[in-house]
Amino acid sequence: MNNVEVHTTPFGEGLYPFLSKPDMQFNSDGIYQVKLKVKRADAEKDIKIINDVIASEVAKEHKVKPGTGLLKRASLPYVIEGDEVTFKFKTKFKPVLVDGNTKPIPEDKNIWGGSIMRVNYKPVGYNVASTGIGCTLRLISCQITKLVEGSSATKGFSIVGEGQ
Numbered sequence: 001m002n003n004v005e006v007h008t009t010p011f012g013e014g015l016y017p018f019l020s021k022p023d024m025q026f027n028s029d030g031i032y033q034v035k036l037k038v039k040r041a042d043a044e045k046d047i048k049i050i051n052d053v054i055a056s057e058v059a060k061e062h063k064v065k066p067g068t069g070l071l072k073r074a075s076l077p078y079v080i081e082g083d084e085v086t087f088k089f090k091t092k093f094k095p096v097l098v099d100g101n102t103k104p105i106p107e108d109k110n111i112w113g114g115s116i117m118r119v120n121y122k123p124v125g126y127n128v129a130s131t132g133i134g135c136t137l138r139l140i141s142c143q144i145t146k147l148v149e150g151s152s153a154t155k156g157f158s159i160v161g162e163g164q
Contacts, residue, residue, distance in 0.1 A: 004122040006140060009046055009087065012038030014115045019097055019142060020107075032139060033090035036119055043078070043085035049123055050077060053135040057125040061133060074126070074134025089121050089139035096141035109149060116146035 015035040022030025054073075061071055078087045097105040105111075120140040127133045 004124055006120050006122055007046065007049055009036060009119045009121070010038050010042035011116055011118045011145065012036045012042075013113075014111065014117050014142075014144075015086065015113050017111050017113060017115065019095060019111045020109060022094075029092060031090050031092065032095055033088070034117075034119065034139065034142065035086050035088050036117065037084050037086045040080065040083050040085050043087070046087065047078060047080075047085065050135050050137070053123045053125040054133060057127050057133045057135075061127055072129075072132030074128070074132040077135055077137045087119075087137060089119050089137045091139040095139050098141065098143050099147070100143065100145040102143070105144060105147070109147065111144065112148045112150045114148040115144050117142045117144040 013036070015037055017034040018032055019034055022032050024030050054076075058071060077089075078085050097109075097111070099105055119142050122138040122140060123135050124138055125133070125135050
């Protein structure tokens, strides 16, 4: 598993990033994660990498259990919507975060959705009875060229007069 090659996505928009601090909602240990929305034309290389990993897992299963018909498949780590693809990356470990000049992003920066970034990841195949055969995208690092930061739920509002 350690010999899995690291891949780099094209730049895209980060959605629901938990990169500065882990998401604790469904895991008490915390998960660092981000969804990355990229143009479909730019995503083809990564889609092929993921599909090849899944095909390899399917081939392994057919070798172990010849004659097996259709195999249970897990959800894909990407969604295609028109001209865009959204990839899902996650890890238990804090990812390395750098800016466009490869300088570390300070720990106190809170990375919000809308930031422009690319992701280094390792695609890892799996075969689990409960979920099926699939591929997870292990987040390693992010290069953020446009940082969107926030600190409160009122971000985006401006002062307006009464009745407006």
